[in-house]
Amino acid sequence: MEAAEAKPVVIKVAALCGSIRKASFNRGLIRSAIQISEESINGMEIEYIGISGLGMVNTDLEVDGTFPPQVEEFRKKILEADSILFSSPDYNYSITAPLKNAIDWASRPPNCWADKAAAIVSASGGSGGSQLHYHLRQIGVFLDLHFINKPEFFLNAFEPPSKFDGDGNLVDEEVKERLKGVLLALHEFTLRLQNKHSKDVSIV
Ligand SMILES: Cc1cc2nc3c(=O)[nH]c(=O)nc-3n(C[C@H](O)[C@H](O)[C@H](O)COP(=O)(O)O)c2cc1C
Numbered sequence: 035m036e037a038a039e040a041k042p043v044v045i046k047v048a049a050l051c052g053s054i055r056k057a058s059f060n061r062g063l064i065r066s067a068i069q070i071s072e073e074s075i076n077g078m079e080i081e082y083i084g085i086s087g088l089g090m091v092n093t094d095l096e097v098d099g100t101f102p103p104q105v106e107e108f109r110k111k112i113l114e115a116d117s118i119l120f121s122s123p124d125y126n127y128s129i130t131a132p133l134k135n136a137i138d139w140a141s142r143p144p145n146c147w148a149d150k151a152a153a154i155v156s157a158s159g160g161s162g163g164s165q166l167h168y169h170l171r172q173i174g175v176f177l178d179l180h181f182i183n184k185p186e187f188f189l190n191a192f193e194p195p196s197k198f199d200g201d202g203n204l205v206d207e208e209v210k211e212r213l214k215g216v217l218l219a220l221h222e223f224t225l226r227l228q229n230k231h232s233k234d235v236s237i238v
Contacts, residue, residue, distance in 0.1 A: 180223075
C-alpha cells in the first residue's frame with residue numbers, strides 16, 4: 035500500500051488595515067501580500083478582514099458575553115487565524131483609531147489575540163510609520179500577541195518615485211520582495227510558535 039502523502043500545513047493569516055481610506059496604500063500592501071502568498075509561498079492563506087463597520091467599542095453593547103453581530107463575526111475571524119498581518123499608517127505618531135478600536139473589540143474576554151504570531155508593515159509619511167510599530171508592539175505585550183522582530187518594513191509612501199498607483203496598488207518590484215521577506219518570516223515564526231505549543235511539556 036502506498037504511504038499517504040503528508041498534507042502541507044496551511045497557516046491562516048488575518049490581514050487588518052489601519053486605514054479605511056478607499057485608495058489606502060496600506061490596503062494596497064495587503065492586496066500585494068495576498069498575491070505574493072498565492073503565487074510564491076506554500077502553505078499560507080491570507081484573508082483581508084475589514085474593520086470599518088465595527089462601531090466604536092462600548093461595553094454596554096455586550097450582553098451576557100455576546101457582542102453586536104459584526105463584532106462577533108470579526109472576533110471569530112481573529113480566533114480562527116493562526117497569525118495576524120497588520121498593515122497601517124501611523125496617525126500622529128501612533129496606531130490609528132480604527133485599528134485600535136478593532137483591537138479593543140477582539141481583546142474583550144475571551145481575548146481573541148492570545149498566542150498568535152503577528153507582523154507589522156506600514157506605508158506612511160516621514161519615517162514610514164515606524165512609531166506605530168512600537169506602539170502596536172506595546173499593545174501586543176498585554177494581549178499576548180507575538181511579533182516577528184525582523185525584517186522591519188517601513189515605507190515612506192510619498193517619497194518619489196511613487197511605489198503605488200492612483201488606486202493604492204503597490205507597483206514597485208523591490209518593495210514587493212521586501213514584503214515577501216516579511217511574509218516568509220511570519221510563516222516560519224507561526225509554525226515555530228505552534229510547534230512549541232503542541233509539544234508535551236512535563237515538569238520532573
Ligand atoms: C489623522 C492623521 C494623522 C496622521 N499622522 C501622521 C503621522 O504622525 N506621521 C506620518 O508619517 N503620517 C501621518 N499621516 C499621514 C498618513 O501617513 C498618510 O495619509 C498615509 O497615506 C495614510 O495611509 P493610507 O494610504 O493607508 O491611508 C496622518 C494622516 C492622518 C489622516
